Amino acid sequence: MSDAPVPLTAHYVWMARYNAWFNARLYEAAAGLSDDERKRDRGAFFGSIHGTLNHLLLGDKLWLGRFAKLGTDLTMLDDTVLSLPPFTGLNMQLYDDFAAMQGHRVRVDAAIEAFSLWLTPQRVSQTLTYTTSTGLARSHPAWEALSHFFNHQTHHRGQVTTLLMQAGVDPGTTDLLALLNP
Numbered sequence: 001m002s003d004a005p006v007p008l009t010a011h012y013v014w015m016a017r018y019n020a021w022f023n024a025r026l027y028e029a030a031a032g033l034s035d036d037e038r039k040r041d042r043g044a045f046f047g048s049i050h051g052t053l054n055h056l057l058l059g060d061k062l063w064l065g066r067f068a069k070l071g072t073d074l075t076m077l078d079d080t081v082l083s084l085p086p087f088t089g090l091n092m093q094l095y096d097d098f099a100a101m102q103g104h105r106v107r108v109d110a111a112i113e114a115f116s117l118w119l120t121p122q123r124v125s126q127t128l129t130y131t132t133s134t135g136l137a138r139s140h141p142a143w144e145a146l147s148h149f150f151n152h153q154t155h156h157r158g159q160v161t162t163l164l165m166q167a168g169v170d171p172g173t174t175d176l177l178a179l180l181n182p
Helices: 008-031 035-039 049-070 098-118 121-125 142-166
Strands: 127-131 137-141
Touching: 008 049, 008 098, 008 121, 008 142, 035 049, 049 098, 049 127, 049 142, 121 142, 127 142, 137 142
Parallel strands: none
Antiparallel strands: 127 137
């Protein structure tokens, strides 16, 4: 084992892999519930399991749209991944149908994994300039936004695991290190 430092880009590749793995587990667990149970308001910030999964998908698409400005060769971030209806807020519903949302989630996760492989130390050091969902102009190194991107996913997936447990569904082990030894 080498003592050489691991580049930050390797961390993002690992986080993208974890993101796809964890999302697949959550969707599989949620698929065992009825649509009414998935959409039942459980008092979470985005109401329901469905609402929270939807917010995660929306957030990922918003951030990927911002990251698409980092290069002209980001073919993995095409319109099938980035397209959104007119923005109405962070709780807007992209999909009412769970299976359709799950299918799009798989496509977005594949794009996130491909995007993470595109990243280089130079690219994550670039300044990312964008406008937030509330209209504020922001500008900072891309690595800061990427760290937020992956942290945001983990934060809300943790909420979904709680909501699933409240619904009587155990999503199993979801720790990052479980990815190493499933």
